[in-house]
Amino acid sequence: MYRSHNCGELQMKQSGTKVTLAGWVQKVRDKGFMIWVDLRDRYGLTQLIFDEERTSKVIMDKAKTLGREFVIQVTGTVIERASKNPNLPTGDIEILVSELNILNEAKLPPFTIEDETDGGEELRMQYRYLDIRRNPVKESLIFRHKVTQEVRNYLSNQDFIEVETPYLIKSTPEGARDFVVPSRMNEGQFYALPQSPQTFKQLLMVGGMDKYFQIVKCFRDEDLRADRQPEFTQIDCEMAFVEQEDILNVFEGLTRHLLKEINGVSVDKFPRMLFDDAMRLYGNDKPDIRFGMKFGELNEVAQHKDFNVFNSAELVVGIAVPGAASYTRKEIDKLIDWVKRPQVGALGMVYVKCNEDGTFKSSVDKFYDQDDLAKWAEVTGAKKGDLICVLSGDTNKVRTQLSALRMELAERLGLRKPDEFAPLWVIDFPLLELDEETGHYHAMHHPFTSPKPGQIELLDTDPGAVKANAYDLVLNGNEIGGGSIRIHDKETQAIMFKHLGFTEEEAKAQFGFLMDAFEYGAPPHGGLAFGLDRLVAILGGQETIRDFIAFPKNNSGRDVMIDAPAPIDDDQLKELSLKLNLKS
């Protein structure tokens, strides 16, 4: 053992004790006759002291060679500090060093190993092993471990069994793109990496393993957006002999447990919102309900005058921004510019100031009188001092635009508090989603989701209206989990595949094993999967996931530290019966 204690535990009660510590040199202060060194390990910082009067010349000289991030081992005596540091758990003591052993030297690191570092994102990723020494990253990884331990212990105590499902599976063209793995032993054939263990967990239900979970890596070869990773981690869960209500209760219990144990926050029964209501009231299927600004639909009170922009719109909808009536013309113009940015895409914005004296001042005063505007205020719930922002256009687009504006304003107004937690179930999702480009319907959740009882006939007449037994768990405006009650009989599954455009042969080739399994006694079942990376980030009060992943990839899917992906040997290619077919 290189140490008797760690760098985070020594206090006055160990005063006089001889101890051995090991760690990294955080900082050296050399006054010539006296040298202080901050020694750091995973557990904290401890101050070392070398002093001409009490330390041998050999050690004194050696101490003078120490540089930042050197790895050292010291033996010495715990003594009381002259000037204590109340901000440090070990701030009352220091170690008077009697032995110093340099275990490894260090080049000057390319960025400072401090909570606020001078290293940019790219540099930090290239030297991730140094970045992990920094408290914010280190603590995020430890936090992630704590969350997964809580999840595992909670679910195990509820009789869930963690079962490992395979990583080398079969490619299916539905959903996102698969990463594939050429098989050397089966010439010309490929495995695929799982986008999720969906079919396997359903087969476990058929196998009688009625409460399953797994914390598992999943893979999607998507064009990466910011804060997406090609490999990500799910808490994957499935239960048999359950209805939607059972699933919601179990995983609400898990989430409540995490909020309590990890964040010390008690949350009552989670509210539930219909998908249609979420879209109508928040323009979004994952509303942040930590704050208001609900949508008010204004068609009835805004389409009776000569304002053509509104009259020709499918939807006129507004929100009341609290206290924003005081915005200057310039500030409002900036807001209008913000909604007109291509990322948002609105053509313009109408606003109404709700003055403190009860009058209204709007950008459309020549079309609407005070009575009209009073009705707008009523519908949007605007109070004196609020600013009503109104967008109009096609329903889907304008909802998305207003939702973006609502979130942006909440951010600016400080309403998205990281230490406040507002979970929400969004339920009754549509079964199918229209792909506007191709005109085809595809599964909103996945092709194994069951339609609501009695709605299967609607598939022929009004497919977009069919609701599913599908639900999302939303936390602070982020989808942290989603799932559904599954189809468990071959006929319904065949009908679904047909409506999703699979021929019988295609369905059989890709999912034959599942259809077969449904013929041998499949129980009713359903489940849910949490996105662990995001869940952990949000519980940790962050919006970006990257620091909760030890070795993340960049937006091109590259690991810049190990420089992967990389070319492989011709021999390797040949063994795999492959040739490159480069476009350039």
Next chain:
Amino acid sequence: MYRSHNCGELQMKQSGTKVTLAGWVQKVRDKGFMIWVDLRDRYGLTQLIFDEERTSKVIMDKAKTLGREFVIQVTGTVIERASKNPNLPTGDIEILVSELNILNEAKLPPFTIEDETDGGEELRMQYRYLDIRRNPVKESLIFRHKVTQEVRNYLSNQDFIEVETPYLIKSTPEGARDFVVPSRMNEGQFYALPQSPQTFKQLLMVGGMDKYFQIVKCFRDEDLRADRQPEFTQIDCEMAFVEQEDILNVFEGLTRHLLKEINGVSVDKFPRMLFDDAMRLYGNDKPDIRFGMKFGELNEVAQHKDFNVFNSAELVVGIAVPGAASYTRKEIDKLIDWVKRPQVGALGMVYVKCNEDGTFKSSVDKFYDQDDLAKWAEVTGAKKGDLICVLSGDTNKVRTQLSALRMELAERLGLRKPDEFAPLWVIDFPLLELDEETGHYHAMHHPFTSPKPGQIELLDTDPGAVKANAYDLVLNGNEIGGGSIRIHDKETQAIMFKHLGFTEEEAKAQFGFLMDAFEYGAPPHGGLAFGLDRLVAILGGQETIRDFIAFPKNNSGRDVMIDAPAPIDDDQLKELSLKLNLKS
């Protein structure tokens, strides 16, 4: 909720209670006026009764349609059984059914869902979801879950942090063959799936995360031997600021904890054996020490006569088989045939019967007298009634052959008791291993293993003699874990790469990031990885791992249930900038 209770919990104390159960029909006994159904779920079996006098005709008729593996839900009253079954936890009661709901019908399964099934291996794998309904498989998966929970809780309580390392990494030609993953976004480039998280866990040590573990899938594209899987699971561990002694103690503690908690077996301090001794005494680096039959080297007492077979051999070595002096000539001939099988490869076997009257009878009586044979008995530890089996030849080969014979005989004699546990540390492995085909040395453990202090100079003069700080944990003749103290400075690592035949450029291209990391303050570190599949199997008293894996692959690396690997679309290939290059 489809049920109020599960099928394993109802007893006389619930007599008179109305309950709802759901599960699978295990068996139907139809006496016409009375029908009994065994209902099964994950938790057990409960007997249902339908009876002309107490059950409605509608339900009686429906019950008559039930077949094996139908999924049903029943409501009824717990009543005392007429004839109790003391072998079943629910054997005192049955359910008088008042409601019967067929949730799903089932085709006749292709094999019986019983502990002893009539299904062969291939059929069971094809319908694995049915196989999992069988108790032996179901219980093995639940057992695996229990083991991993114990491992996680034990290590977490010791301040270990589970950190997820990436699956999409970089191919390195060292060691076994990598599975590779073409990158669509980085044309002509490939990720590799990790053979182990070795370099990442070392980087975590450089990052200060001084106690790491992970239960993680690893991948090796090897020609599969029986009971090998292309994807397998490791308990991967690493610690910083430790010496070999610390690692052995920590993971001996973990293993002792598992034996205690999982198997109820208390084991004292694990014995330690030098690699050289293991080879000399057991012909094997993973000796099963549940029984004796240690090797006795006979060169000194067998090479002084005219028996040329022995005189020309590098090694003459024997074991004393307890009580086997009574073997008939025919039985011994069979043993000789067994060692001459190509899988073992001995050219012959000499034997000595140690008779109860103190005399010896051997197959080489014309060369050796009673005094000679008495010395052999002394060296091999043979007692009256034992049979000495002697092989001779090249040291390495003959040790392997005699080790195979020793294990075979132990198996036949019932000495390999599955409920007896004999853990053992084998230490001081050689650093390098000579590849007899190429004449080159390669790393016995891996290229990051550190040589014993002071032995690095030997690398130039006698590379095969260099010992490493490397150790294996052996349980009942199986290697369940192995690890080493790592190199943590750039110079030693460079020397190692050179001796393993890497040019400086190759070393830099493949492991540059690790060499770089060693320059920024790498602490001394080391670790160990357990093979989880095998560990779980052995703790479960089994020698084969397949039933402890939910969805295993066959010996060609195929998943016969989902039929993977499989061809992929031309479009998919094109997107990946690849073309098939088939040999046939």
